[in-house]
Amino acid sequence: MPEGHTIHRLAREHGARFSGTAVSVSSPQGRFAEGAALLDGRILERTDAYGKHLFLGFTEQRWLHVHLGLYGTWTFGSLPAPVPRGALRCRVAGNGSYADLRGATACELVTPVEKSLIEARLGPDPLRRRPDPEPAWARLSRSRTAIGQLLMDQGVVAGVGNVYRAEVLFRARLSPFRAGQTVGRPEFDAMWSDLGSVMRAGLRSGRIVTTLPPHRSRTGRVRQEDAHYVYRRAGQPCRACGTPVATQVMAGRNLFWCPSCQAG
DNA sequence: GCTAAATGTTGAT
């Protein structure tokens, strides 16, 4: 289930299992047959993640670009791999491991130039090495668009999805409806910093837990129903003030917020 | 067993 932290984990997982080894690549379902044939037998040299985009780098500058969309998944396991069942878009196998891709929005071969074009469309990704928040601030501070909509725009900040949008806005006690340009620099800086913290915690633990200080998040220690402040908690009492959590569609997705803590 | 919704994006209207 893919926000940016999931994609970065996947890049690491592919790297750990396959990096430096020749892999077989196939498309049992057939929709990626041509690309798979071109990659088959090549060495996976490196992996990269940018926002919600995953890149697997093979010999001779061949990049596999994968975007999971809403319900794409990678499943990993040890060889021998099971007989392919259902719509298995792509299977990578080698070095004792296999990885199966299903349901992705994008699974395609790209050139280095195409890869950089994809990256150029994206805003700073808090999970990359030294993300520069300035382009995000520039967009935000000039925009009359609601902050809840801007956060979902991958050209503003890459890797944020519907959960992080709702949770980060709550943690900042910011109304999702405030125009970007009404957000002050200190508020933005605090939000950017907090976003990095919760996303790094998600990267470490593999799940989004925003109700603890990020450095204390641990897999399994927080019940799933306690993991979020507002996301998917419509009608339930706000954990801070007891006001029922509100919901409405914004940017095509269900937005959740506390009308009292996040007034204005 | 069926239906709706889901951590997303694109392209047509």
Next chain:
DNA sequence: TCAACCTTTAGCT
């Protein structure tokens, strides 16, 4: 603004 993409799961029956 909406349908399409294509898969899994939760919540019904």
